[in-house]
Amino acid sequence: MTLHPELLERLFTTMVRIRRFDEKTTELFNAGLVKGTAHSYVGEEAVAAGACANLRPDDAIVGNHRGHGHCIAKGARIDLMMAELMGRATGYCKGLGGSMHIAALDLNIFGCNGIVAAGVPIGAGAALASRIRKSDRVVIAFFGDGGANQGVIHEAMNITAVWRLPLIFLCENNQYALSTASDRTTAGEIAARAAGYGIPGVRVDGNDVLAVYETVGQAVERGRAGQGPTLVEAVTYRWGGHSMRANLPDYRTKEEELEWMMRDPIARLESRLVEERLVPAPRLKELREQVEAELDRAVAFATASPEPTVELMEASVYAPHVRVSEPAVRTGREITFAQALNEALHQEMRRDPRVFVMGEDVGLIGGIFGVTRGLREAFGEDRVRDTPISEATFLGMGVGAAAAGLRPVVEIQIFDFVTLTMDQIVNQAAKFRYMLGGTPTVPLVIRGPQGGGIRLAAQHSQSLEAWFVHVPGLVVIAPSTPYDAKGLLAAAIREDNPVIFLEHKVLYAQKGPVPEGEYAIPLGRADIKRAGTDVTVVAWQAMVQRALAAASDLAQEGVSVEVIDPRTLAPLDEETILGSVAKTGRLVIAHEAVKRGGFGAEIAALVAEKAIDCLDAPIARVAARHVPMPYNDSLERATIPTQQDIVEAIRGLI
Ligand SMILES: Cc1ncc(C[n+]2csc(CCOP(=O)(O)OP(=O)(O)O)c2C)c(N)n1
Numbered sequence: 046m047t048l049h050p051e052l053l054e055r056l057f058t059t060m061v062r063i064r065r066f067d068e069k070t071t072e073l074f075n076a077g078l079v080k081g082t083a084h085s086y087v088g089e090e091a092v093a094a095g096a097c098a099n100l101r102p103d104d105a106i107v108g109n110h111r112g113h114g115h116c117i118a119k120g121a122r123i124d125l126m127m128a129e130l131m132g133r134a135t136g137y138c139k140g141l142g143g144s145m146h147i148a149a150l151d152l153n154i155f156g157c158n159g160i161v162a163a164g165v166p167i168g169a170g171a172a173l174a175s176r177i178r179k180s181d182r183v184v185i186a187f188f189g190d191g192g193a194n195q196g197v198i199h200e201a202m203n204i205t206a207v208w209r210l211p212l213i214f215l216c217e218n219n220q221y222a223l224s225t226a227s228d229r230t231t232a233g234e235i236a237a238r239a240a241g242y243g244i245p246g247v248r249v250d251g252n253d254v255l256a257v258y259e260t261v262g263q264a265v266e267r268g269r270a271g272q273g274p275t276l277v278e279a280v281t282y283r284w285g286g287h288s289m290r291a292n293l294p295d296y297r298t299k300e301e302e303l304e305w306m307m308r309d310p311i312a313r314l315e316s317r318l319v320e321e322r323l324v325p326a327p328r329l330k331e332l333r334e335q336v337e338a339e340l341d342r343a344v345a346f347a348t349a350s351p352e353p354t355v356e357l358m359e360a361s362v363y364a365p366h367v368r369v370s371e372p373a374v375r376t377g378r379e380i381t382f383a384q385a386l387n388e389a390l391h392q393e394m395r396r397d398p399r400v401f402v403m404g405e406d407v408g409l410i411g412g413i414f415g416v417t418r419g420l421r422e423a424f425g426e427d428r429v430r431d432t433p434i435s436e437a438t439f440l441g442m443g444v445g446a447a448a449a450g451l452r453p454v455v456e457i458q459i460f461d462f463v464t465l466t467m468d469q470i471v472n473q474a475a476k477f478r479y480m481l482g483g484t485p486t487v488p489l490v491i492r493g494p495q496g497g498g499i500r501l502a503a504q505h506s507q508s509l510e511a512w513f514v515h516v517p518g519l520v521v522i523a524p525s526t527p528y529d530a531k532g533l534l535a536a537a538i539r540e541d542n543p544v545i546f547l548e549h550k551v552l553y554a555q556k557g558p559v560p561e562g563e564y565a566i567p568l569g570r571a572d573i574k575r576a577g578t579d580v581t582v583v584a585w586q587a588m589v590q591r592a593l594a595a596a597s598d599l600a601q602e603g604v605s606v607e608v609i610d611p612r613t614l615a616p617l618d619e620e621t622i623l624g625s626v627a628k629t630g631r632l633v634i635a636h637e638a639v640k641r642g643g644f645g646a647e648i649a650a651l652v653a654e655k656a657i658d659c660l661d662a663p664i665a666r667v668a669a670r671h672v673p674m675p676y677n678d679s680l681e682r683a684t685i686p687t688q689q690d691i692v693e694a695i696r697g698l699i
């Protein structure tokens with residue numbers, strides 16, 4: 046290895062910058078200027094400094110909670126970092142993220158993370174984006190020895206090995222996860238786990254910056270050459286406590302701490318540089334002084350910076366919604382709901398080369414309900430990817446690929462499996478833009494079938510929309526007709542926010558008129574499926590048809606029912622619902638999900654808050670019984686609301 050003085054100075058300066066930044070952060074935390082918590086990287090500087098010295102500006106990293114060093118080593122400005130730690134509007138995340146969420150997409154820092162190991166799938170997604178774009182960019186994903194025991198790391202090693210993605214798994218083994226020593230939780234050697242996935246796994250002295258530099262350098266070369274991922278385990282030690290906040294009983298001995306402080310990575314490099322006359326001592330002193338001055342400026346900048354406003358905060362949750370308009374003509378051939386979705390996917394993949402599809406069995410067979418049929422033949426395997434059964438990870442890869450500028454459409458084969466992906470949806474996708482100060486976009490569509498009616502029992506039949514509308518940052522779409530399905534899926538793919546796109550299994554085979562050409566339907570625009578004057582029924586997905594059938598029945602008795610399909614639940618077209626209730630004075634809400642805590646409660650509350658004076662009768666909700674979906678068919682029929690249930694609810698109000 047040739048050691049240019051310039052590289053040696055850079056490694057030295059980076060480590061000193063990291064150390065001094067975190068020493069200063071501890072001081073500021075104790076003084077009450079840095080709040081919440083922060084995790085010091087002191088003692089581990091050689092890992093990030095050595096690893097990131099191999100990267101180009103267009104390469105990416107993802108960090109974890111102990112991420113200051115990762116960001117600094119990748120080139121983050123310490124004044125903007127310090128401002129973030131003080132919660133200021135000038136910080137990297139405008140004070141919305143704090144220590145655990147620092148990111149800078151312009152530097153290809155895809156974010157530190159408050160959820161242990163969650164950044165790794167995101168890093169794998171950035172590596173996938175690199176592959177799809179046919180670039181030689183690589184990604185380093187940092188995680189700890191504790192993080193190494195998360196399932197997503199194993200899933201990610203598998204999928205990146207199969208797809209030969211340019212990801213370096215960089216485990217910083219500081220031998221503890223919070224208070225728990227790694228030998229109490231971890232079987233075998235972490236680096237050895239790579240062998241199970243057929244990829245190189247290397248253990249390196251994490252306090253030797255040159256060893257880290259060289260080892261990661263080889264992994265980077267492998268990644269650039271298209272040879273796939275590498276796992277590097279860098280053994281190191283944090284000098285301080287787990288976090289600046291944690292004030293915990295002792296769990297390490299003083300002797301052990303002192304022993305590791307003797308292996309100080311900065312002192313080690315410094316003495317080698319001086320002894321081997323690689324960099325003169327006065328030059329190192331000068332570099333230290335430069336860091337000190339830079340740090341003083343950073344603290345002064347942060348202290349003088351303004352606090353973020355409530356307006357900034359509220360404007361940071363969603364990117365502006367896609368701007369499209371409802372087509373003038375809704376007529377066309379009769380095709381099924383599944384075919385309509387399929388047309389939208391073909392249309393959008395043709396329109397925009399950034400769109401790609403991944404999920405279980407979506408490629409070769411075109412999905413178990415046929416929604417992605419023909420896409421692989423039309424667009425190739427690079428853009429239509431059959432994944433392993435690793436929902437958490439391939440969904441997280443969707444988040445990473447979306448943040449990297451692609452537009453992934455991820456299929457959840459049956460929507461009940463979304464439970465396995467909740468961290469990536471709720472903590473990552475939904476909050477990515479916000480935590481990063483309201484600028485990045487996450488154009489990710491998460492689609493799949495929910496609902497019952499085909500005897501698939503309790504784990505394949507739930508209606509889960511209420512979970513997602515509760516989370517700021519998500520768009521939730523739930524179409525009921527083939528026409529809506531095509532136009533809304535097109536809009537979802539063009540949308541810059543993460544979208545939960547719920548399809549109903551029993552609707553897949555239903556036919557309806559669908560225009561042949563390209564079109565997209567605006568989000569947050571309800572559709573009046575039938576106009577009426579006596580009672581408003583708000584229903585979505587499979588309940589729309591039942592509500593329409595109930596309306597026809599009641600029309601024969603002279604009762605005029607208006608059926609409103611919100612089509613998108615978040616954003617919700619409140620105006621159309623309130624306008625209708627103002628006209629009819631009566632409201633029934635029908636959904637297939639269980640009643641308690643269902644989205645119907647939200648609509649009822651909306652009308653109670655904003656239009657109670659218009660109501661001539663109590664609000665009625667028609668929803669599933671409070672049971673998991675049974676297998677037995679007559680019990681399933683007894684669980685899901687029927688046309689008759691809706692008729693009776695309406696009759697009860699008039
Ligand atoms: C999923 C999850 N579980 C638990 C925590 C709480 N927690 C934060 S850091 C940490 C220890 C992590 O250990 P390790 O991955 O080794 O990283 P280190 O702190 O040692 O750098 C724990 C338990 C969390 N933030 N996320």
Ligand SMILES: [Mg+2]
Pocket residue numbers: 189190191217218219220221222223
């Ligand atoms: Mg650890």
